[in-house]
Amino acid sequence: MKKLKIGIVGLGRLGKVHAANIAYKISNAELTAACSIVPAELEYAKAELGVADVYADYKEMLAKADIDAVVIVTTSSEHCWQIEAALDAGKHVFSEKPLGVDVAQCKQAEAAVERHPDRTFMLGFMRRYDASYAYAKKKIDAGEIGTPYLVKATGIDPEAAVQGAIRFAKTSGGIFLDMAIHDIDLMRWFLGSEATEVYAMGATFKHPEFKEAGDDETGVAVYKFENGAMGITHVGRTAPHGYHVETEIVGTEGTIRISAVPEKNLARLYNANGVCTECVQGFPERFADAYLAEMEEFVRCALEGRQPGVSVYDGTKSTLIGYATTEAWKTGKAVKIG
Numbered sequence: 386m387k388k389l390k391i392g393i394v395g396l397g398r399l400g401k402v403h404a405a406n407i408a409y410k411i412s413n414a415e416l417t418a419a420c421s422i423v424p425a426e427l428e429y430a431k432a433e434l435g436v437a438d439v440y441a442d443y444k445e446m447l448a449k450a451d452i453d454a455v456v457i458v459t460t461s462s463e464h465c466w467q468i469e470a471a472l473d474a475g476k477h478v479f480s481e482k483p484l485g486v487d488v489a490q491c492k493q494a495e496a497a498v499e500r501h502p503d504r505t506f507m508l509g510f511m512r513r514y515d516a517s518y519a520y521a522k523k524k525i526d527a528g529e530i531g532t533p534y535l536v537k538a539t540g541i542d543p544e545a546a547v548q549g550a551i552r553f554a555k556t557s558g559g560i561f562l563d564m565a566i567h568d569i570d571l572m573r574w575f576l577g578s579e580a581t582e583v584y585a586m587g588a589t590f591k592h593p594e595f596k597e598a599g600d601d602e603t604g605v606a607v608y609k610f611e612n613g614a615m616g617i618t619h620v621g622r623t624a625p626h627g628y629h630v631e632t633e634i635v636g637t638e639g640t641i642r643i644s645a646v647p648e649k650n651l652a653r654l655y656n657a658n659g660v661c662t663e664c665v666q667g668f669p670e671r672f673a674d675a676y677l678a679e680m681e682e683f684v685r686c687a688l689e690g691r692q693p694g695v696s697v698y699d700g701t702k703s704t705l706i707g708y709a710t711t712e713a714w715k716t717g718k719a720v721k722i723g
């Protein structure tokens with residue numbers, strides 16, 4: 386069987402998830418190299434992933450490693466130049482979201498993708514590969530809720546992980562670019578239309594460190610779409626019960642709700658406190674299957690010479706909208722998108 390040889394860059398919170406999937410779960414892929422600026426992560430690659438070929442310098446990995454493809458899971462501000470360098474070195478590229486933290490960077494990545502049409506490029510909007518979201522999209526496309534006119538999205542990280550979010554705040558691009566970007570992508574996907582205007586606000590009640598980093602711990606944004614549809618997203622970092630990702634799509638003939646209660650599993654605990662449903666505690670748990678499914682699709686696309694459903698242009702659009710949302714949050718004014 387032909388195997389895609391992959392080098393991963395970034396072995397932090399999510400990098401470890403992708404790396405383990407490539408190394409142990411995808412039979413037509415092989416993790417042959419790893420790169421990180423954190424020495425402990427290179428030790429992790431050797432000890433836990435069985436990768437002997439490790440690099441502290443990304444360009445050195447591109448030049449020397451025996452790889453067909455690169456998986457980029459670094460800090461968001463690094464994605465675009467790393468995408469361009471990998472494509473110019475003849476590699477297929479999977480990059481985590483967001484594509485870039487500003488539109489100029491995204492355009493640079495777009496140009497690189499256009500220069501190399503024979504290389505596969507995929508962006509990590511993994512929710513499109515989650516079974517429930519994919520099911521919702523199928524139902525919408527089949528007309529089962531009529532015309533979708535409103536998406537209401539909630540995405541709140543658990544309070545238990547808040548210290549990591551505080552450390553991440555300075556380089557995340559801000560709460561809207563970092564968190565709402567998934568909802569922005571899904572709104573465009575479900576509504577089949579582009580956002581034209583946004584109004585946003587934020588607040589910090591529990592952890593002043595977010596404000597000190599120039600961010601907020603929670604935020605709400607309201608979008609208007611070209612076709613008249615609407616979107617609302619509520620993002621945050623302090624859900625006491627777990628990782629709360631919920632999406633509702635309202636149409637003229639019906640509604641679809643995805644994960645209204647972010648259940649850990651189908652078990653219910655009946656005791657003196659009543660009936661308890663435990664919740665998922667983080668993105669690696671909630672979207673474990675989706676991270677695997679998207680990487681399997683990337684590997685298939687690269688081996689078969691195809692492009693996946695999520696394109697570089699989805700990355701630019703979502704960053705453009707995320708950026709406009711951040712501007713609306715900062716200025717307190719409605720911002721036109723386009």
Ligand SMILES: NC(=O)c1ccc[n+]([C@@H]2O[C@H](COP(=O)([O-])OP(=O)(O)OC[C@H]3O[C@@H](n4cnc5c(N)ncnc54)[C@H](O)[C@@H]3O)[C@@H](O)[C@H]2O)c1
Pocket residue numbers: 394395396397398399400420421422423426441443458459460461463481482483509510511563668
């Ligand atoms: N799709 C999702 O649901 C999802 C979830 C979490 C994170 N992400 C995205 O994944 C990316 C990584 O997030 P994380 O939470 O794993 O961050 P992290 O801070 O835990 O890890 C980032 C890693 O990148 C490495 N790195 C940074 N710059 C580098 C460089 N120039 N060369 C080599 N290595 C470099 C760091 O050493 C670290 O290993 C971010 O862009 C984030 O937005 C996506």
